[in-house]
Amino acid sequence: MSQHKWFETVAIAQERARRRLPKSVYKALIAGSEKGVTLADNQAAFAELGFAPHVIGAPPERTLDTHVLGQPMSMPVMISPTGVQAVHPEGEVAVARAAAARGIAMGLSSFASKPIEEVVAANSQTFFQMYWMGDRESMARRMQRARDAGAVGLIATTDWSFSNGRDWGSPIIPQAMDLKTIITRSPEALVRPRWSAQFARTGRPPELSTPNLTEAGKPAPGFFEAYYEWMQTPPPTWDDIAWMAQEWGGTFLLKGVCRVDDALRAVDAGVSGISVSNHGGNNLDSTPASIRCVSAVADRVGDQIDVVLDGGVRRGSDVVKALALGARATLIGRAYLWGLGAGGQAGVENVLDVLRGGIDSALRGLGRADIHDVQRSDVLVPDGFTRELGVVPAPASVPEPVAVG
Template sequence: MQFKKPEFDARRRRLAKALTIEDLRAIAKRRTPRAAFDYTDGSAEAELSIARARQAFQDIEFHPAILRDVSKVDTSCAILGGRSELPFGIAPTGFTRMMQTEGEYAGARAAARAGIPFSLSTMGTASIEDVKAVNPHGRNWFQLYMWKDRDRSMALVERAAAAGFDTMLVTVDVPVAGARLRDKRNGMSIPPALTARTVLDAIPRPHWWFDFLTTEPLAFASLDRWSGTVAELLDTMFDPSVTFDDLAWIKSQWPGKLVVKGIQTLDDAVAVADLGVDGIVLSNHGGRQLDRAPVPFHLLPTVAAAVGDRTEIILDTGIMSGADIVASLALGARFTLVGRAYLYGLMAGGEAGVDRAVAILAEQIARTMRLLGVSSVDELEPGHVTQFQRWVPRARP
């Protein structure tokens, strides 16, 4: 028996206790004001889509093989013309510096250390050029919303290309903003408005407010400062008239890899694959757009069988563990993206918290692979996973 060496750094001590992404979420909730936490954690309307997506990952059974040599495990993979040391990247997220002031800079630096891609959102709070500066040698991806002002959209495309971003994620599931009721109830605005409730909420979280009020005001990768609600901003920007013709036009303008994010049906997966895109992201926007939308993990095997030989399939929405990522790869995904999982780490401990989130997922991936009896992600295949069927559609008349 021996005494445990004390850790005097409060942040390190706090993060060391986090063994799962859910642990990081609990820390984030304690340390972050309600409006900012709810913006990250919440989704649309009754929040059924995100709950179902997470439940789908729980409703599986793994099928391990025994007596395999798993003394060494390779978690790296090829994705969109390059390598990633882990089979996941950091998803594009908006207003990230509102959640914790290190924001995208923390995510990009953590991604560089881990050897994984970092995705910057059109609604990000760091510029394209600044993200490139903090992650000069890593893989940077840019997520594009098509605005009503097409010239401004294409100016972003040109900036991303000039900065050396290698992949464009065109998000297609946001013709209008979803009904994010937590944000409305919290009076969520950009920048956050100080109300009596806000001040009371700040009392147990002085560190967050000190950082927020003493660092550079929120600005955006793609637009001037905005004063108004999040929903008003989104509805001002997003273009409900975007069609497949616009997607083909964007493809002709972009010199790198082009991925379509927000595919939710087999027909649409086939249609964009027919356009010759380099990849698709099966995603319902983290449940933040259409509530009761299809669960991407349920859709995955069907889409993989139909177009997996023609385009690279990426999956997001609902991922909270490395086991979720392993199951996705087994059922046909080439890669995955994590959004909330990384943001919980950011809110729990800034850049060190993002490192911790990445480390937790990496440890879980490697352990799950070993227990399944596989030594590389390329060995994962559908026989390793059974999806249980919780919801069975009624026959149509």
């Protein structure tokens, strides 16, 4: 990799992406809902956790390989599905290739800009993500298409609501990249010549359609057309989730669980795993950080299904902290998007290398030879850190009446 593309931390990748991307594109990536309380806490909470290191006897080599949701992976990190990756012309295909090159699984959004067939061709360990939208017949058709394409699992995202107002304002996302929009946005693009040149070489503007939601004989709907369909669909019930799991008939990850009672219901619904997530701070603001909720959930259902964490991961040490608190792996979203924006496939690979190096370094400091050897005692959890949401307290015992003779 050439020196100008190299970065040693995810923070540097983010700064490179900020300098390269048009302002509105970058703002869309960093957005959170309302005041951004959850967005900030997702990262800040990791800093509250400490490590208890060993200084003697560190293993000379460390093993990071693992299995998550039935998939062998080189490290406990997965690509979280994110919609319409217009930060780079190759979008999700570039991310899929990077993930495959580094031996990890890919999550593909149903709102993605690239079709699932191309993404699976780039990474055979692709999970297809769906929202509860439309009717069951249309959802079943989307599942069948994903199945035919070779998707190894399904992700049902439930941690996204209509809470989209932002105190700092929201970037205006166009309905489509038509001629009028291109002319209107050209001043913003012209001050980012390297980004603009990437798309100019393809002869196409950034793609805002959703090809994975295409119905037979119809063009791919635009992002907002798909978004409106989702908004008009009544939210799913637990029976609907059970139907999805049964209809898919394979590995099924329910994304968006923060409460213990929801986790227990998810197990009853037949899921293979749950992602403790708050949609990167883009859902109900003031929800606790994912890392604060994961241990309570993992303690209750981690012996039955895979529990993964999504939200705020920026360092390899964050991954190790999540594993110590009971997660099987972590998903990353913004971190790889910074890499994609900064350098395409090579940038994503760079981010994954940064995370792998951080995981290895943390294992060495903790004196652990294998990622599966990480224990709860390896992290220092301050009082009041954990949020046990949805835990029903046991009823107080009532003393038996004492007979008076």
